[in-house]
Amino acid sequence: MAAQVSQSLRVDAQDNRDRILEVARRLFAARGLEVTMREIARRAEVGVATLYRRFPTRDSLVAAAFAEQMTLCAAVVDEALADPDPWHGFSSVVERVCAMQAVDRGFTAAFVSAFPQAVDVAERRAVALRNFGEIIRRAKASGDLRADFTLDDLVLVLMANGGIRADSPAETVAATRRFTALLLQSLRAHPADPPAALPPAPPIGLHLLNQAP
């Protein structure tokens, strides 16, 4: 009985932690890091004391909130850097990061600039960006990627991808897949003629145009 209670307390604690992190990610993503700890506690339906017991400083909350995305993103970039085919490496980053963003709207939050408090996040981001810069350089050097592509264009692609939504997560992923396939064709220095067929898109109703992202 005592063991059951103890286990149930641990489950509750884990639930609390997950909920805090989810709420924090969502609020940071929507409004930046200025959101107060008090509001995060309120939205996560935990006491302020509980929040501070789990995350003694704001830095620790920010780092934990974005740790998973950062790790995923860094892994995608590292794999691409090790890819012997520069174009395949480049396009896999675009495809995979867009797919991750499609299922997790807070995904790119880890890459927002101005995280002065979160030194660890900033450092890991700088490494990922430097590595992606190298992936761009290699894909241009091999003659695959158009010469006028810049790192800013990656932000443009991610902003655009962030505007895409469908009626379910699976359909949003499918729409994103068609969109990135289309974009990648125009990023080639020497596009195929005729162009490769696109992955099918889910039905996309006009009603989606004005839903909040």
Added chain:
Amino acid sequence: MAAQVSQSLRVDAQDNRDRILEVARRLFAARGLEVTMREIARRAEVGVATLYRRFPTRDSLVAAAFAEQMTLCAAVVDEALADPDPWHGFSSVVERVCAMQAVDRGFTAAFVSAFPQAVDVAERRAVALRNFGEIIRRAKASGDLRADFTLDDLVLVLMANGGIRADSPAETVAATRRFTALLLQSLRAHPADPPAALPPAPPIGLHLLNQAP
């Protein structure tokens, strides 16, 4: 003196009307047509009585709010339909509609489905969509537009374009211009090799990734 007062009243009335329409467009675009007349009055800082004096029915408010965008959009489609060059006609619609959306976030609101109350808007939209369908058909028949492009893809492009933002309206327009130029290259059935140069993009900071549209 009386003339001045009368003129100033007319200016106030016009200001009220413009503000009501602007608020209505914004709220309809963000939350659909369910927004109450009371809330529109409150946000526009006019009395409910004033609102109903100017727009006796919700239908009349909806129609007025979207009339300008509908007229602009219909004109763009009509011009493209009259264009002797099918690809030029098609690409001009994509470019111009995206540019209008970049400066007016409520622009695509006129195309949201389910406007049962606004019969006039629905009819004009149906005509514009039918005409754009014809523009697509012609651009495919001439061998310019890739065969797998669908009307759903136009929605995809507009959703993606709606995700793009920069630090000022002028920079947002420039970013949109680069984005649409890129996309149009991959919509060609026979892409140019090497591809045409892209219009320059404004500097796009990472911080833009997570701002609300």
